[in-house]
Amino acid sequence: MQQASTLILTDIKKESLKEKFFRFIAILLIIIFPVMLVLCFRVVKQYKRAVVLRFGRVRADSPAGPGIIWVIPCTDTVILIDLRTQSFSLPPQEVLTKDSVTVSVDAVVYFHIVKPLNCFLNVQSHGRATELIAVAILRNILGQYTLSDLLTNRGAISCTAKKEIEKVTIEWGIEIERVEIKNILLPYELQKAMASEAEGTRLAKAKIIEAEGEIKTAENLREASRIMMENPQTILVII
Structure with missing residues (x-):
């Protein structure tokens, strides 16, 4: 065992x-x-x-x-x-207007992603790419307007810039919500010239108003004298 x-x-x-x-x-x-x-x-x-x-x-x-x-x-x-709305500010851009005036313009752009796959596959950095194309297109559009148009038609110019930028970014799956022009800075010499022109315009309007008042006064005196000549009894009443 x-x-x-x-x-x-x-x-x-x-x-x-x-x-x-x-x-x-x-x-x-x-x-x-x-x-x-x-x-x-x-x-x-x-x-x-x-x-x-x-x-x-x-x-x-x-x-x-x-x-x-x-x-x-x-x-x-x-x-x-x-997918949330994103925004970026465009740095001040020196732009030559249609009437050969150099101005500094800055703006802000709001956008959001509608097609994540296109945004990932078609562009390397969607935020940076959108900013660069917005700067280029905005400069081209602003150069087509005169200084007076830039100062008075900001809304229409912003809508035009939005549509032009979106034509490019839509291929990246990005939709531009709005483009807002914030400031239009004029050269100091131009500001002084415009201020002098505005002051001269105000003085001219004041003189015109003063002259019109004198004309109306003269017309009233002439009308009063005519009434007196037609009605001699009014002179006796006044005396």
């Missing part, structure tokens, strides 16, 4: 290196599986959309969201696109 028992014990072998490795992998998978499961879910906020790339290609359900979306770690890349 003791000899049989000894033979059975000798048949037991130690765990091999391969078995240890697979056991370690199994334990590791059991530990990290819950963490990996959590990483497979992403939350997309209401005002955003997610463009998902799988092995570098756009996934069929893109843009995804809002809500919870399913992704595979290490294979899927998620890019979030903000």
Whole structure:
């Protein structure tokens, strides 16, 4: 009996290196599986959309969201696109008007993304690209107007600029909401000349009004003298 028992014990072998490795992998998978499961879910906020790339290609359900979306770690890349209205201020631009006057004009542009896929695939940096094209188009449009038109027709010029900018940005999935011209700065010498011209115009109008008053006074005196000549008794009454 003791000899049989000894033979059975000798048949037991130690765990091999391969078995240890697979056991370690199994334990590791059991530990990290819950963490990996959590990483497979992403939350997309209401005002955003997610463009998902799988092995570098756009996934069929893109843009995804809002809500919870399913992704595979290490294979899927998620890019979030903000759909809210964005704005930027154009730096002051030196513009030569149609009547050869140099003015400095600054404006603000409001836009939002309507097609996240076009915005991601067709342009590298949609904000910067929109700003650059807005500067170029606004300079071209302002050069087609005289100084008087710039000062009096800001609304119409802003609408024209909006339509021209949107013709380019619509290919990027961007819609221009409005373009507002904030300030039109004139050179100091031109401001002085315009102030002198306005003062001269006011003085001329004042003199015209004064002359018209004198004319009306003379007409009233002439009418009174005519009445006196036609009715001599009025002179006696006055005396």
